[in-house]
Amino acid sequence: MIVDLPNTTTSQISKTLVKIREEGGAVALGRVLTLVISTNLGHEEEAIEAANDASREHPMRVIVISTSLDGHHEADTARLDAQIRVGGDAGASEVIVLKAYGDTASDEDGLVTGLLLPDAPVVAWWPGDAPEVVSISPLGRIAQRRITDAAAQSDPRGFLNHLSRTYSPGDTDFSWTRLTLWRAQLAAVLDQPPYETITAVEVHGAPDSPSTGLLAAWLQMQLKVPARHELVTPAHGSSGIQGVRLHRASGVIELERTNTNTVTLVQPNQPVHDISLIRRNLRDCLAEELRRLDPDDLFGEVIQHGLAELDAPTVTGSITVPVP
Known part of the structure; x- marks a missing residue:
């Protein structure tokens, strides 16, 4: 009615x-x-x-x-x-x-x-x-x-930097909420043998993706290793986070987006896996944020400290993202 x-x-x-x-x-x-x-x-x-x-x-x-x-x-x-x-x-x-x-x-x-x-x-x-x-x-x-939602602002990455300076407990941003599936998948990969120390991290995404910088800042904080934030120009109009590389003694773990809903996991001496990792819509992001009404302390740490400690992003040209 x-x-x-x-x-x-x-x-x-x-x-x-x-x-x-x-x-x-x-x-x-x-x-x-x-x-x-x-x-x-x-x-x-x-x-x-x-x-x-x-x-x-x-x-x-x-x-x-x-x-x-x-x-x-x-x-x-x-x-x-x-x-x-x-x-x-x-x-x-x-x-x-x-x-x-x-x-x-x-x-x-x-x-x-x-x-x-x-x-x-x-x-x-x-x-x-x-x-x-x-x-x-x-x-x-x-x-x-x-x-x-930093992605809805005229300068997404600039807005996140501004939010880091004006943050107050209770603030949150959908650029962080969109990372939930990426964070869960990366945690699952690192929870499998061999349990080797990560020595370096690379995160690359589209220039207009505020989530890419937050993911790099979170990985740098959690793993206590340098994280490189790379800006790339994906093919076929793709956007957002494009991939993550985790370096360790036995080789490089790569998690690369291959289309809108799929990422490809490549690990040394392991079969290649295609994993469902959908782009989250407004409904999913909103529903997740409404599950907790207390301040998100981890987001506060990442936005206030992790982002500030992250080196300025580098531009690495373009990549080709296959589409079905």
Whole structure:
């Protein structure tokens, strides 16, 4: 069910939610958190779809606050349009979409405060442009967890460097979440004999991939060896992390992406293996981040210290990535 509330107020929205609950049952029962999504007008649906999918694992109230890039919309007068989605139109959540125009858009925390679930954690997510310092932004101040996406910024690697300087416990970024499968696979490889010391690490990825630098920083911290961060230009429009090489006495372990969902593992004196390693979508990243509402201490260590200790990336030309 979708209920449109043009030119409304947060008080009217709250009253409508109560009315829907009384007429259709206790739709808010079992909600474990409030997810606040800050996005630009016209760019709401992809984030809402990801939140709806993630809500099947994390029942929640989703509040989407949508404004224009500069906080105004065609010099419009102050106005708040809202839409409430419940039932099949909201997955296992209830979605409140707030489209703010004019001066109304400048009071983000005021718009959402009265709509938060009582006594429930708040997670803020910026799927697009992030505020200058997320932890002290209007929405960041009311949230326990704050999620950004460096890959969505105009300068992904520059944004990560900025985040390393402004990091506050509770901050996280999808460029880190996208590493989960890579980290698990590398850990599995190193958990097999021969148990030799890693002497050097190389991580290469596309120039616009912020995850590549984070993976190199994590490996350098965990293995306590120099990690080389290489920027390559993959063929066929591929992006993201392209591969990892781990050097040890018996030879080099190579984990190389061969297509969108597969990497090839090459080890000395071992058969070559093709391993499924899919590129994670927004739903997967969001669902993982919502599984923990306490600060991610490891991410904090990597973003604050590991990234700073990593040497500047080197440009190594182009590589050819086979496609099926």
